[in-house]
Amino acid sequence: DAGVIQSPRHEVTEMGQEVTLRCKPISGHNSLFWYRQTMMRGLELLIYFNNNVPIDDSGMPEDRFSAKMPNASFSTLKIQPSEPRDSAVYFCASSFSGSSPLHFGNGTRLTVT
Amino acid sequence: GDSVTQMEGPVTLSEEAFLTINCTYTATGYPSLFWYVQYPGEGLQLLLKATKADDKGSNKGFEATYRKETTSFHLEKGSVQVSDSAVYFCALSEAGANSKLTFGKGITLSVRP
Numbered sequence: 001d002a003g004v005i006q007s008p009r010h011e012v013t014e015m016g017q018e019v020t021l022r023c024k025p026i027s028g029h030n031s032l033f034w035y036r037q038t039m040m041r042g043l044e045l046l047i048y049f050n051n052n053v054p055i056d057d058s059g060m061p062e063d064r065f066s067a068k069m070p071n072a073s074f075s076t077l078k079i080q081p082s083e084p085r086d087s088a089v090y091f092c093a094s095s096f097s098g099s100s101p102l103h104f105g106n107g108t109r110l111t112v113t
Numbered sequence: 114g115d116s117v118t119q120m121e122g123p124v125t126l127s128e129e130a131f132l133t134i135n136c137t138y139t140a141t142g143y144p145s146l147f148w149y150v151q152y153p154g155e156g157l158q159l160l161l162k163a164t165k166a167d168d169k170g171s172n173k174g175f176e177a178t179y180r181k182e183t184t185s186f187h188l189e190k191g192s193v194q195v196s197d198s199a200v201y202f203c204a205l206s207e208a209g210a211n212s213k214l215t216f217g218k219g220i221t222l223s224v225r226p
Contacts (some may be wrong), residue, residue, distance in 0.1 A: 104156030
């Protein structure tokens with residue numbers, strides 16, 4: 001299995017631009033998680049889906065952030081408009097519901113200038 | 114709410130030294146406990162886990178014992194190697210939480226030859 005696949009690996013954009021991060025979970029996994037990692041705040045759970053349905057989005061910082069999971073094999077995290085404080089590494093992870101552990105992708109390093 | 118507290122870092126050791134990384138937790142129920150490791154430029158990987166009190170998780174020479182009485186899950190290794198240099202995260206998952214993990218802030222371990 002290829003594992004959780006995230007794209008792009010690196011994204012550099014200017015403040016105000018729209019950013020879309022993509023994730024392909026492991027086949028057969030039915031839970032998907034988006035995390036953000038920064039030096040100051042560590043790993044923060046932004047949102048997670050179970051069977052393509054958002055279960056908990058309380059970690060989404062504000063309305064500029066949105067996430068979708070149109071099918072079991074694809075999810076997006078969108079930031080519009082982006083701001084410099086959004087600079088971080090964004091991780092996607094998947095698991096089979098009720099059976100940890102999480103499998104993480106290699107992350108997308110976002111830099112907003 | 115649930116929380117995980119890790120000792121402050123970073124930690125620098127010489128090769129073959131003994132390692133202890135402290136982790137304590139707060140949870141309302143009976144969580145499962147995990148240690149994840151993050152190598153440079155990669156996502157997190159599960160290192161070991163324990164699902165109930167007094168369980169010992171072990172992998173690659175690392176061990177941690179689930180201590181309910183002290184709400185702790187300290188990570189130990191008898192003899193570290195340069196290749197163990199990474200960031201280590203303690204985490205918990207509440208039973209029935211669909212694998213939703215709460216992470217500690219992580220600690221950077223550097224092992225010098």
